[in-house]
Amino acid sequence: MGKSSAAERPTCRLKNSTTNHELRVTKFKYFFWCCFLSCVFVGHSFAQNNFETYAEVINRGNVEQKRTALFQIRNLESETASRAAIPALLDSSEIVRATAAFSVISLPKDEALQLLLPLLGDKKGLVRRETAYALGKVRNLNAIAPLSLVFQRDKSVEVKNAAVVALGEIGDAAAIDILIQILQRKPKKDNDGDEFMRRSAARSIGQIAQIIQTGKIQVLTPNDFLPDKYVNFTPPNFLFLSRNIPIFINANNTLIKTLQNDRESADTKREAAFALGTIGEESAITVLQSYLNDEDYYLARIAKESVREIQFVQYLRQKK
Numbered sequence: 001m002g003k004s005s006a007a008e009r010p011t012c013r014l015k016n017s018t019t020n021h022e023l024r025v026t027k028f029k030y031f032f033w034c035c036f037l038s039c040v041f042v043g044h045s046f047a048q049n050n051f052e053t054y055a056e057v058i059n060r061g062n063v064e065q066k067r068t069a070l071f072q073i074r075n076l077e078s079e080t081a082s083r084a085a086i087p088a089l090l091d092s093s094e095i096v097r098a099t100a101a102f103s104v105i106s107l108p109k110d111e112a113l114q115l116l117l118p119l120l121g122d123k124k125g126l127v128r129r130e131t132a133y134a135l136g137k138v139r140n141l142n143a144i145a146p147l148s149l150v151f152q153r154d155k156s157v158e159v160k161n162a163a164v165v166a167l168g169e170i171g172d173a174a175a176i177d178i179l180i181q182i183l184q185r186k187p188k189k190d191n192d193g194d195e196f197m198r199r200s201a202a203r204s205i206g207q208i209a210q211i212i213q214t215g216k217i218q219v220l221t222p223n224d225f226l227p228d229k230y231v232n233f234t235p236p237n238f239l240f241l242s243r244n245i246p247i248f249i250n251a252n253n254t255l256i257k258t259l260q261n262d263r264e265s266a267d268t269k270r271e272a273a274f275a276l277g278t279i280g281e282e283s284a285i286t287v288l289q290s291y292l293n294d295e296d297y298y299l300a301r302i303a304k305e306s307v308r309e310i311q312f313v314q315y316l317r318q319k320k
Helices: 008-060 063-076 079-090 094-103 109-121 125-138 141-153 157-170 173-184 192-214 247-260 266-279 282-289 297-319
Strands: none
Touching (some): 008 063, 008 079, 079 109, 094 125, 109 125, 109 141, 125 141, 141 157, 157 173, 157 192, 173 192, 192 266
């Protein structure tokens, strides 16, 4: 056979080069997928080993080791990890039981509720308090009645306060009545526990209205602290919240009296102003406007934003 011409040789090299390139790509893809599948398998095995380690520590470790494991489980926010924490709810150490309450909140809501409810009757106030807070994070509507009962019957002020906070985080109007009752009482001077409770009650009313109207709890820092281009109000689910849920009429009137009460703490007034904005009743505008130049800078700012929020709802009503 004759030798290839000079014109043919580059063509042959090109074909061989292409073939080699395709082979290298194929090998790389195979190598990549092998590595990926190995990482997935190893990651799964590592996670499984971690959960088994947590369970072992909770069963056999000392108090500090158990608490460390429970904190790690909570941070994972995993249903599987939370299951490893269940035995700690019955631990002989009150601080372990209290820590475990927050470590099971990633379980399904009904399961978490059933596991936590017995701890509301724990002998130790620390456990009852942390359990109440944890139920707020679970946000199961069936926790409202037990938490209301805890507020009415528990002897610990701290536990009562935790129940009030939790009711706000659950975000259902069924809790409004008991929160109103707290604010209708006369504030006690020089009583930090009472002040915290009143502030939490006002805040919880606002959070419940906010959750109903937007589906989420938003940061309380006024938008007015930000440049105008970042100020944004979410259109509410109900343009007339009080018409759809009449208990908010009573809540609105109680909050106005709370805001106008000179005996109330500054924090309680701020929370009342915030809550009035979330409820959105036009009758609150005049009252809120009287605080726009208040010497309490934060109250003035919150009042201003609440006025703007109510006016935003007014605009939507007129537009409709």
